[in-house]
Amino acid sequence: MSKHTKFTESNALPSTVHLQTALSQPIRQAPQYIHTVQTPIYRASTIIFKDTNALNNRHWSDDYDYSYGTHGTPTTYNLADQIAHIEGAKYCLLAPSGLSAINLVNSALLNTGDEVWIPDNIYSPNHDHLVSLQQKYGVVLKIYSPTDLDSIQFSSQSKLLWIEVAGSITLEFPDLATLIKKAKAQGVMTALDNTWGAGLAFSPFDIYDANKSRDNEKLAVDMSVHALTKYPSGGGDILMGSICTIDKKLHLELLRMHALQGIAVSGDDCAQISRSVSHMALRYQQHHQNTLKLIPFLQSRAEFSQVLHPSIASHAGHQYWKAICQDGLGAGIVSVIFRAEYQVEQIQQFCNTLRLFHLGFSWGGPTSLVMYYDLKAIRKLPTPHLQDGWLVRFCIGLEHADDLIKDIAQALDAFSS
Ligand SMILES: Cc1ncc(COP(=O)(O)O)c(C=O)c1O
Numbered sequence: 001m002s003k004h005t006k007f008t009e010s011n012a013l014p015s016t017v018h019l020q021t022a023l024s025q026p027i028r029q030a031p032q033y034i035h036t037v038q039t040p041i042y043r044a045s046t047i048i049f050k051d052t053n054a055l056n057n058r059h060w061s062d063d064y065d066y067s068y069g070t071h072g073t074p075t076t077y078n079l080a081d082q083i084a085h086i087e088g089a090k091y092c093l094l095a096p097s098g099l100s101a102i103n104l105v106n107s108a109l110l111n112t113g114d115e116v117w118i119p120d121n122i123y124s125p126n127h128d129h130l131v132s133l134q135q136k137y138g139v140v141l142k143i144y145s146p147t148d149l150d151s152i153q154f155s156s157q158s159k160l161l162w163i164e165v166a167g168s169i170t171l172e173f174p175d176l177a178t179l180i181k182k183a184k185a186q187g188v189m190t191a192l193d194n195t196w197g198a199g200l201a202f203s204p205f206d207i208y209d210a211n212k213s214r215d216n217e218k219l220a221v222d223m224s225v226h227a228l229t230k231y232p233s234g235g236g237d238i239l240m241g242s243i244c245t246i247d248k249k250l251h252l253e254l255l256r257m258h259a260l261q262g263i264a265v266s267g268d269d270c271a272q273i274s275r276s277v278s279h280m281a282l283r284y285q286q287h288h289q290n291t292l293k294l295i296p297f298l299q300s301r302a303e304f305s306q307v308l309h310p311s312i313a314s315h316a317g318h319q320y321w322k323a324i325c326q327d328g329l330g331a332g333i334v335s336v337i338f339r340a341e342y343q344v345e346q347i348q349q350f351c352n353t354l355r356l357f358h359l360g361f362s363w364g365g366p367t368s369l370v371m372y373y374d375l376k377a378i379r380k381l382p383t384p385h386l387q388d389g390w391l392v393r394f395c396i397g398l399e400h401a402d403d404l405i406k407d408i409a410q411a412l413d414a415f416s417s
Helices: 019-023 052-056 074-087 098-109 124-137 176-185 248-260 267-277 280-300 318-324 344-353 401-416
Strands: 091-095 115-119 140-144 158-164 189-193 223-227 241-245 304-308 333-338 369-373 391-395
Touching: 074 091, 074 223, 074 241, 074 267, 091 098, 091 248, 098 124, 098 158, 098 189, 098 223, 098 241, 098 248, 115 124, 124 140, 158 176, 176 189, 176 318, 241 248, 280 304, 280 333, 280 401, 344 369, 344 391, 344 401
Parallel strands: 115 140, 115 158, 158 189, 189 223
Antiparallel strands: 091 241, 223 241, 304 333, 333 391, 369 391
């Protein structure tokens, strides 16, 4: 490695450094103006300061003071800006998964003795994380029914209210406006898991209150948490999460914990999601249209005692879905409850016989997914609005709806025969 290398005038290295030195130095810098359709991918742990002034005058809360990979790069901030825009927020933080964004909210805001309220149909790892905070740090966990908001009894210790719209697996649509008003009246912070709505079905910072004129009062959650793993990624291949806010003080509180915990996301992943975000609204529409096409077929099948989707008039909270999701939109998820006489082996056979629906967690990608659940094992409060029996959740992909219907029909026919 004794060979010397020659440098052109455009870089600042001495002209006779060793090859190994040359290969270890950043050589070509981006010109001041280069405009491309996609944001360039910055991969950075170290960010090189221009000079000691830049080093000493940086501030952790300034987006544009690039100082270290965990703080962010233009690639990560580009995605954060896109998500804030979709959600109608002012600020957005990124985390390596939806669950880590949820955990960041919990760990940044909750202290010993604080009460946190969650709906019974919450994304279950959020519940499990709060149980661990309860056991280790004395946070007090309370569970409310998403269909009976009188089950919430705030106390002077109440700090945080989690909301999920529509709820995981069983898709109840809560009275979002009342939940927000109830929390605000007691000075309780609200965190919405907005993965289902994705910022497209309704705006979490401008929520329609069916009882009032829109101009009278702007209802907004304090935080909107989004598993970007689902629709923003859209590929079933990248994990990421976000926390959007409109309040700077709250954003900085979360950002401080984000920095302290060393939470960081990959530039490559951000660039991939940024690229997918441009067609996210079109995909969301298509997932929804496919789901609407499947519903009458599912309702026609005698094997199911109940089909769960907010667009169905008898569904728990249908009226709130109608009021809040004014374009009649929703995620591509529909669940069914098999008649109680069907045993778990039959449900498993059904899942195994499907060809286009694959057994797997998550949603938001092109490929349809299926998962089965024992309702009794996942719910803690009574659920009089749900029939007894095994629940199967279909996450509808971008395949043609007719093919998906045929696939479910063949699996049901095989299992009935
Ligand atoms: C409603 C909801 N919130 C959050 C998450 C967590 O997202 P991630 O898989 O990115 O951790 C999921 C994942 O399935 C989810 O369904």
